Amino acid sequence: MRCSLSLLAAAMILAAPAAGLAQSPKFNVGTPLSQEEIRSFDFMIGPEGKELPPGSGTAKEGAAVFAKRCEVCHGKNGESGVLRRLVLGSPGKPYRGPFRAAEKDSVAYYPYATIAWDYINRAMPVPKPGSLTHDEVYAVVAFLLYRNGIIQETDVMDAKSLPKVEMPNRNGFVPAVPVYPPESKPSWW
Amino acid sequence: MDSNGSGRRRFLKHAAALAGVAAGAGVGAEWAARGQSAKSAEAKPEAQAKEAHDHRELSRRGARFSVDHITYYTPLQDYAGIITPASLHFVQYHASHFPDIDVQQHRLTIHGMVDRPLSFSMEDLLSFSMEDLKRLPSVTRIHFLECHANSSPQIHHAGNQNMGLPVQYVHGMTSCSEWTGVPLSVLLNEVGVQKEGTWLVSEGADPGKFSHTLPMAKAMEDVIVAYGQNGEPLRVEQGYPIRLLVPGWEAPFSVKYLRHIKVVDQPYHAWNEAMNHSVARPDIGGKARWYHFQFGPKSVITRPSAGLKIPGRGYVQITGLAWSGGGVVKKVDVSTDGGETWMEAKLQGPVVPRAHTRFTFDWAWDGNEAVLMSRCTDELGEVQPSRAELFKNWGFSEEESKKPQRSIHTNMMQPWKVARDGSITDAMFS
Numbered sequence: 131m132r133c134s135l136s137l138l139a140a141a142m143i144l145a146a147p148a149a150g151l152a153q154s155p156k157f158n159v160g161t162p163l164s165q166e167e168i169r170s171f172d173f174m175i176g177p178e179g180k181e182l183p184p185g186s187g188t189a190k191e192g193a194a195v196f197a198k199r200c201e202v203c204h205g206k207n208g209e210s211g212v213l214r215r216l217v218l219g220s221p222g223k224p225y226r227g228p229f230r231a232a233e234k235d236s237v238a239y240y241p242y243a244t245i246a247w248d249y250i251n252r253a254m255p256v257p258k259p260g261s262l263t264h265d266e267v268y269a270v271v272a273f274l275l276y277r278n279g280i281i282q283e284t285d286v287m288d289a290k291s292l293p294k295v296e297m298p299n300r301n302g303f304v305p306a307v308p309v310y311p312p313e314s315k316p317s318w319w
Numbered sequence: 320m321d322s323n324g325s326g327r328r329r330f331l332k333h334a335a336a337l338a339g340v341a342a343g344a345g346v347g348a349e350w351a352a353r354g355q356s357a358k359s360a361e362a363k364p365e366a367q368a369k370e371a372h373d374h375r376e377l378s379r380r381g382a383r384f385s386v387d388h389i390t391y392y393t394p395l396q397d398y399a400g401i402i403t404p405a406s407l408h409f410v411q412y413h414a415s416h417f418p419d420i421d422v423q424q425h426r427l428t429i430h431g432m433v434d435r436p437l438s439f440s441m442e443d444l445l446s447f448s449m450e451d452l453k454r455l456p457s458v459t460r461i462h463f464l465e466c467h468a469n470s471s472p473q474i475h476h477a478g479n480q481n482m483g484l485p486v487q488y489v490h491g492m493t494s495c496s497e498w499t500g501v502p503l504s505v506l507l508n509e510v511g512v513q514k515e516g517t518w519l520v521s522e523g524a525d526p527g528k529f530s531h532t533l534p535m536a537k538a539m540e541d542v543i544v545a546y547g548q549n550g551e552p553l554r555v556e557q558g559y560p561i562r563l564l565v566p567g568w569e570a571p572f573s574v575k576y577l578r579h580i581k582v583v584d585q586p587y588h589a590w591n592e593a594m595n596h597s598v599a600r601p602d603i604g605g606k607a608r609w610y611h612f613q614f615g616p617k618s619v620i621t622r623p624s625a626g627l628k629i630p631g632r633g634y635v636q637i638t639g640l641a642w643s644g645g646g647v648v649k650k651v652d653v654s655t656d657g658g659e660t661w662m663e664a665k666l667q668g669p670v671v672p673r674a675h676t677r678f679t680f681d682w683a684w685d686g687n688e689a690v691l692m693s694r695c696t697d698e699l700g701e702v703q704p705s706r707a708e709l710f711k712n713w714g715f716s717e718e719e720s721k722k723p724q725r726s727i728h729t730n731m732m733q734p735w736k737v738a739r740d741g742s743i744t745d746a747m748f749s
Binding site: 153154155156157158159160161162163167168171172174175176177213227228229230234239240241242245248249252253256257259260301302303304305307308310311312316318 | 413414415428430435437443455509510579583585586593599603609610611644645
């Protein structure tokens with residue numbers, strides 16, 4: 131058995147690139163995952179926000195969370211951060227560029243509002259990532275979108291409304307949708 | 320495994336202590352040297368900076384700590400051949416401390432647009448006992464890893480206080496190892512990728528759960544779920560127990576502490592790739608490129624280089640490293656007159672795809688001023704550009720190309736100026 135497995139392994143190495151998306155398992159290792167298990171850890175949020183969990187928050191609620199958990203690095207209202215300045219523009223007046231260096235730190239740069247939820251939920255605050263509740267993440271995102279002039283102070287952010295937020299820099303990236311292999315030559319430019 | 324695990328933990332505590340000191344010292348980046356005693360780690364930042372800048376301390380991996388980054392630089396000027404010792408491999412880490420992962424508990428999940436979502440224990444993926452060695456097919460390949468921000472003009476611009484740093488700090492975020500692991504294509508075959516699954520997004524078990532998107536075509540081509548580096552288990556700062564290794568591409572694709580892979584139908588624009596690592600360019604109307612994938616042809620003379628001194632006229636062996644995300648290094652040319660004339664250097668074997676390649680050039684120094692440069696040509700026929708050429712391609716004027724902007728994905732040629740007394744300085748912006 132061991133011998134045949136070894137031969138099979140050798141065959142797999144040769145066959146894998148040519149086989150492409152072959153469908154049948156060859157080694158029968160691994161443990162099946164239930165949908166419930168996947169839901170428990172899957173907070174990788176795509177541009178359409180399909181994975182966003184239940185919960186909600188407003189800019190007003192977010193202001194309190196931000197002052198307590200975020201202000202130490204990002205400054206009052208996110209406008210004077212020693213690490214990253216998250217807010218450009220002001221309520222009602224979104225910043226529309228240019229985005230060269232430090233401007234890229236702002237939420238105004240993001241093409242999708244879902245990126246803010248994903249990143250704050252996974253990585254913030256730096257000393258204790260993952261310590262914000264889902265409601266708090268929605269609230270902080272609402273606060274930052276409001277301070278950047280992108281939504282109203284009373285707008286409620288949740289799994290349905292957040293992906294619909296129209297970001298001012300949505301068309302600031304080339305190509306419009308990333309492609310691989312890249313369209314330009316040479317590819318590394 | 321046990322003794323290894325405890326060793327990893329000891330290192331972890333040491334690194335965490337250093338990081339804590341730096342974080343406590345304030346937000347500004349502090350320079351320090353890895354391997355110093357706890358006592359010297361408590362020294363003032365100025366003392367740490369002095370020690371780190373003293374590149375005569377051989378075999379030291381210079382470090383830079385800030386609140387949310389831990390960075391180590393490979394001392395390129397000090398080593399020969401093409402393999403970077405694991406202890407000297409560069410690190411660019413986006414969190415305040417390294418994770419302490421229990422290998423018995425760690426699982427890799429693959430889910431999303433697949434027929435059979437699976438969770439793999441580390442025993443499924445690897446075992447260092449002979450009985451289980453062939454549980455899954457493994458491969459071992461030599462590849463470079465390079466930070467997308469390596470060689471940034473920002474770090475060695477003429478107006479930057481860090482100008483004059485040795486090659487370690489300018490280009491030392493590239494390293495080259497022999498990596499061992501399971502081809503990702505083998506695992507993807509086990510879960511059965513659905514036809515809509517054209518991209519995947521992977522996530523680490525580090526505190527910030529670093530995530531990054533990868534095209535499925537590359538994932539099926541040559542990506543490795545690596546558990547070994549240079550014949551030993553991965554070190555903690557390299558992603559122990561497992562990491563992605565995406566050959567030839569910007570290092571952020573090679574997610575460390577790999578925990579989840581999700582098969583999806585579009586790029587997910589994780590903050591680290593689409594926001595932090597995108598760059599605005601005049602050639603596309605000031606908009607930003609979403610992604611860079613592979614590195615272009617690149618090379619740098621590592622000896623002699625800035626901070627070193629040629630002892631006297633006569634024979635000098637010029638040596639350095641060349642590499643390309645496009646495949647094999649085909650040719651390296653060396654100039655001693657700032658690019659006016661070029662001579663072909665010798666390539667020292669082994670020469671393998673997407674790996675550092677050592678080159679040497681025999682030079683007789685006549686005691687006059689000289690400017691040393693190297694230029695890599697890869698198997699695709701692509702040629703390493705000068706600073707002016709690279710920035711012109713991106714739409715910048717000559718004047719703009721000299722500004723200390725936050726550039727990434729740079730592969731321009733590096734000029735080193737030799738003075739009459741043999742001392743060498745960075746001539747990138749002079």
